[in-house]
Amino acid sequence: MSPVRKRSVTIRGHRTSYSLEDAFQGELERITTERSTSLAALIAAIDEGRPRDTNLSSALRLFVLDAVRKG
Template sequence: MRKRSITLKGHRTSIALEAEFWDALDAMAATDNRTLPALIDSIDRNRLKQSPPPGLASAIRVYILKRLKAS
C-alpha cells in the first residue's frame, strides 16, 4: 500500500492504494490530459451520488476496473 495526500474540496485527504492502482490512475489522468487531483475529484463527486457512498479508495479501484473493462 502506498499513501498519497491530495486536496479535495479545499481539504487535504490521504488515500491508500496499492502501487499498481496508483500507476493505472496516473496513466488514466495523463490519457485524459488532466491532473491526478482533477481525476480523483471527479471520482469522488460520482461516488457521493451513491447511497450509501463507498469509501474513496474503493470507488477509485472500481473506477479503474470499469475503465479497463471498457477499453
C-alpha cells in the first residue's frame, strides 16, 4: 500500500489540506471523471455533508469506500 500523502485543494475560497493514500486519491479522481465534475467541487460537497466530528480525510475515505461498494 502507498504511504499517506498530504494534498491541498481550494474549496469555497480557502485552501485546505487532506491526507490520503494514492489508491483513495485515484478513486476520487475516477469518480470526478465519471460525474464530470472537478476534484475541488467533489471534495467541497463531501466536506459540506460530513459530520463535524469527522475530519476531511476520513470523510473522503468513507465516501470512496461507499462509492466502490455501490459499484
